[in-house]
Amino acid sequence: MEKCKWKLYPLVVGEAVVGQVLDVFWSLTRDKSQVDVPIMAWLLMPLDQGEPILVDTGFRDAERCQHVHGLGPHRTKPEWSLEQQLANHGLTPKDIKTVILTHLHYDHAGGCTQFSNAKFIIQRSELKAAAAPVVSPHLDFGGGALFYDRKDIAEIVDPLWSQVELLEGDEEIAPGVQCVLFSNTHTPGSQAVYVNTEVGTAVILGDIARKVDLNINQGIPPGLFYDLEATYRAMNKIKKEANVILPSHDYELVKKYENGL
Ligand SMILES: [Zn+2]
Structure with missing residues (x-):
């Protein structure tokens, strides 16, 4: 049987100023610029058939990004809210x-x-890492939790707990949509979403x-990873x-796929 096909739309739900250093394996880069x-x-x-699926939800609050996580400027505007981004496709959060x-x-x-x-579809290993992150209390950025926001995680374990579905590895979520676990890459339980288009x-x-x-393509790892070999294998x-x-x-993707892919 033909697998179900999907159309994908990038939603911009905020903006951040970050170091270019995040793009490249720390020791290989000399680029200190911000972007x-x-x-x-x-x-x-x-x-074909089925219901819309959302992948990721953005950040909760631009102020917290700076003051809790110790990062550079983060921006929002009304048209970037998830509510508005979904409304552009005739949907509400309840859908x-x-x-x-x-x-x-x-x-x-x-x-x-x-x-x-x-x-909410999450890898169990990711939730464990997020709830009890391995981090030094002396690190002056990352909110004391290495970029997991305690407020988000608290909501996931309660009150959203009854809505959470934990995965133990690769799993098909709907025909043509599969979660694939890449352990210890960007985070302990990062998953990619493979979509048939x-x-x-x-x-x-x-x-x-x-x-x-x-x-x-060039096989140069990104700046943030847990296990270098696992990251190479993932690439x-x-x-x-x-x-x-x-x-x-990546704004280039947003431009390239503004009408979906
Ligand atoms: Zn990110």
């Missing part, structure tokens, strides 16, 4: 029955309580890689299996 990056979610619309979280960092898993009808398999990366050419596997690769913080 504006989008904070993105993805909307998956079924072309979303499935939210896949690639990982639980503050810029991917914020504000989940607005989705009262959704189940008109142009083949599109892979939504979360932050497993930040730049397709640099990290995937190779994604390169082989994906027809289209979609990282989370």
